[in-house]
Amino acid sequence: MDEAIKNFNREIDAVSGAAFQSAKGGDENWNKILNSYGVAPLGDDIKTVLLNSEMKISRGAFPIELRKVYEKILIKHSSSGNPALEEAIRNFDIDAKIKSYYQKIKPFGGMNDIFKNASATITKYSQGMQKEKHSTMKCKNCGAPRLEEMQYDNCLFCGSILFEPA
Ligand SMILES: [Zn+2]
Numbered sequence: 001m002d003e004a005i006k007n008f009n010r011e012i013d014a015v016s017g018a019a020f021q022s023a024k025g026g027d028e029n030w031n032k033i034l035n036s037y038g039v040a041p042l043g044d045d046i047k048t049v050l051l052n053s054e055m056k057i058s059r060g061a062f063p064i065e066l067r068k069v070y071e072k073i074l075i076k077h078s079s080s081g082n083p084a085l086e087e088a089i090r091n092f093d094i095d096a097k098i099k100s101y102y103q104k105i106k107p108f109g110g111m112n113d114i115f116k117n118a119s120a121t122i123t124k125y126s127q128g129m130q131k132e133k134h135s136t137m138k139c140k141n142c143g144a145p146r147l148e149e150m151q152y153d154n155c156l157f158c159g160s161i162l163f164e165p166a
Contacts (some may be wrong), residue, residue, distance in 0.1 A: 004085045008077050015069045016097075019061040020104060025051055030061045037072040041065060044158065055144045055157045060105035063098045063142065067159040070094055095141045098158045102142055137162065 015033060022030035025047050034041050042050070044061060050062060076090050137146035141160035146152075155162055 002082070004077075004080055004082045005088050008073070008085060011073055011077075012070065012092075012097075014099060015073065016066065019101065020059070020070075021058070024057055024059050026038040027062045028066065030065075032071065033066060037069050038112060039065065039068040039072060049147070050157060053144065053147075053157070055102075055142065056107050057105045058103075061101050063105075064155070064159040066101055067094060067098050070097065076119060079116075093159075095160050098160070099141055100160060107142045115123040156163035 015037075018033050019094060026041055031041050042065060047062070051057075071094070074092060074094075077085060077132050078089055080086065088095075099101060138144065139146070139155040139158060139160055139162060142155060142158040144157040147156070150156075154160065155160055
């Protein structure tokens with residue numbers, strides 16, 4: 001295989017592994033990686049919303065942060081002038097990659113975590129969770145409900161575009 005493609009794949013694998021090895025919702029080492037790519041970590045307010053949403057994770061950085069790193073890597077390698085690498089970048093399915101990453105950090109079964117979380121935070125977040133249940137809009141990529149009380153066009157959890165461009 002082309003050396004440039006090998007390097008590209010190695011970089012993608014390295015950041016995917018680091019995201020997976022991260023503590024649930026990110027940690028110091030993961031933040032260093034985000035920082036090295038010029039990506040700001042999610043704010044604590046958004047992290048709290050995500051940790052209490054129905055998109056449970058058992059470990060690892062949030063998918064949307066990994067997506068932002070992928071995007072930086074794609075940009076970095078996109079002006080290589082190497083046709084094979086450019087094709088690899090064109091064929092890189094970021095939604096599918098992020099979805100498969102999410103499958104790896106999802107809790108098995110998930111129910112224990114839901115109950116654990118619910119009991120700890122039910123008072124503070126019961127209103128928000130109620131709203132989520134009634135949400136009609138779900139992310140096509142990861143299934144996350146769109147929070148009706150917030151305005152945004154990309155999924156908070158995986159970063160996929162929620163609305164088809166007109
Ligand atoms: Zn999503």
